[in-house]
Amino acid sequence: MTETRPAPPPPLPPGSTIGIVGGGQLGRMTAMAAARLGYRCHIFAPEAAPPAGDVAAAVTRADYEDTAALDAFAGQVQAVTCEFENVPATALQRLAGHVPVRPGPEVFAVAQDRLAEKRFLNKAGLATAPYHAVASASDVAAALAALGGQGLLKTTRLGYDGKGQVRLGGPVSADDAWASLNAPTGIVEGWVDFSREVSVIVARGGDGAMASYEPVENVHRDGILRTSTVPARISQATADQATDVARRVARAFDLVGLVAVEMFVARDGTVLVNEIAPRPHNSGHWTIDACACSQFEQCVRAVAGLPLGVTARHSDAVMSNLIGEDATRWADLAAEPGVCLHLYGKDKALPGRKMGHVTRLAPRTAAGTLS
Numbered sequence: 001m002t003e004t005r006p007a008p009p010p011p012l013p014p015g016s017t018i019g020i021v022g023g024g025q026l027g028r029m030t031a032m033a034a035a036r037l038g039y040r041c042h043i044f045a046p047e048a049a050p051p052a053g054d055v056a057a058a059v060t061r062a063d064y065e066d067t068a069a070l071d072a073f074a075g076q077v078q079a080v081t082c083e084f085e086n087v088p089a090t091a092l093q094r095l096a097g098h099v100p101v102r103p104g105p106e107v108f109a110v111a112q113d114r115l116a117e118k119r120f121l122n123k124a125g126l127a128t129a130p131y132h133a134v135a136s137a138s139d140v141a142a143a144l145a146a147l148g149g150q151g152l153l154k155t156t157r158l159g160y161d162g163k164g165q166v167r168l169g170g171p172v173s174a175d176d177a178w179a180s181l182n183a184p185t186g187i188v189e190g191w192v193d194f195s196r197e198v199s200v201i202v203a204r205g206g207d208g209a210m211a212s213y214e215p216v217e218n219v220h221r222d223g224i225l226r227t228s229t230v231p232a233r234i235s236q237a238t239a240d241q242a243t244d245v246a247r248r249v250a251r252a253f254d255l256v257g258l259v260a261v262e263m264f265v266a267r268d269g270t271v272l273v274n275e276i277a278p279r280p281h282n283s284g285h286w287t288i289d290a291c292a293c294s295q296f297e298q299c300v301r302a303v304a305g306l307p308l309g310v311t312a313r314h315s316d317a318v319m320s321n322l323i324g325e326d327a328t329r330w331a332d333l334a335a336e337p338g339v340c341l342h343l344y345g346k347d348k349a350l351p352g353r354k355m356g357h358v359t360r361l362a363p364r365t366a367a368g369t370l371s
């Protein structure tokens, strides 16, 4: 599905350099897609040997607070995007003083903070789980009581892959939950008894054109994404609702770039937004192998000002993450007929670390036919 308004900005010509802030696998796959379109990528990341560095034209290794390094980086790129949403917004603001940053720093400032994110979504008329801001153990106990006795305590900032979360309403007391969070503020969310988790990835160009991928069904274990499957087992009405929600998020941010919107489908069919990520997303990796234009190429197109690509898929797909030791099976997976194997070039297979993924394709079946 696409939607357009006039006056597209001039695209970056091939040979231009796109700066990517963050050096993980998302940056790696973005740089690979950029290279296919004739762009170079320059990675800015604090860590030694970032996975994206293996496939990029240049790497700046510096802290996100290093203003001299940020200024030098900005002088060597024609546009900047971010593969990691916890980059300090001040670093992105500094870059935006020199070069277009897409999506803009204000989008990251919202997405980095669960409370700001929920308020933003609710203001845009989008439903989320009920929540309370908390700053003490007694706040946690009061919030839990107000939410019917079942919920989750989450950090407001720097949470990902289920980190910084404690289940409430079971054996863990409010006091212990609050102590384990080890943060000055938090958020207590009501427990959502969902039937499915889905996400929708939307790209939006500088001209307001949008292109969204079909909703994908996600399964998490221990807070970490394990599999993403298309078509999702949801009705057409739910798929339409999820797509509409994601497009409304992109529009509300006046976003240029990509946003992934993770949603719960409640048992009554209502769609609630869980989280947004203004960057390519793990639940969109299937698009590399099942679509002519992947989420990574789509991100590059939006950032470079090229027309957005077609989002239709030619196959059904199941993407499975290779987490920690899973990746030691690389030789068997490489031998499996038809499997699309992606390894991120990381050396240590630490528990919970995303080392790669595989996508298995099957002939395309219709979307949204299941309930």
Ligand code: AMP
Pocket: 129, 152, 159, 160, 161, 162, 163, 189, 190, 191, 192, 193, 197, 220, 223, 224, 262, 274, 275
């Ligand atoms: P998050 O890091 O907030 O995306 O949470 C990771 C996973 O924990 C989600 O994908 C859900 O599977 C689960 N989860 C998070 N929040 C809730 C909630 N309010 N109710 C039920 N499950 C949740």
